[in-house]
């Protein structure tokens with residue numbers, strides 16, 4: 001199987017519960033380090049064209065600042081209205097101090 005992971009940033013660049021927006025192969029990604037793990041979700045809210053990385057992180061969820069839907073960082077599913085569709089989530093690997101994300105493989 002081809003390895004589709006690409007380097008997103010250094011692990012040290014990610015502050016706990018502070019999302020970081022990166023763009024990988026043209027895909028906007030919100031990277032979040034929380035609860036000892038790193039998650040990658042599509043940065044665009046499924047409700048409107050809003051950057052999720054500008055929202056807050058709590059309980060392994062990222063909140064859209066515009067209308068308040070929160071998305072589970074593990075599954076991308078919204079926990080409440082107005083968003084009804086999940087955002088794509090992507091596999092993350094940590095190698096040394098590098099955070100790698102596979103954007104071609106939604107999980």
Ligand code: FES
Pocket residue numbers: 045046047048049050064065066067068069082083
């Ligand atoms: S734009 Fe994100 S909940 Fe409305």
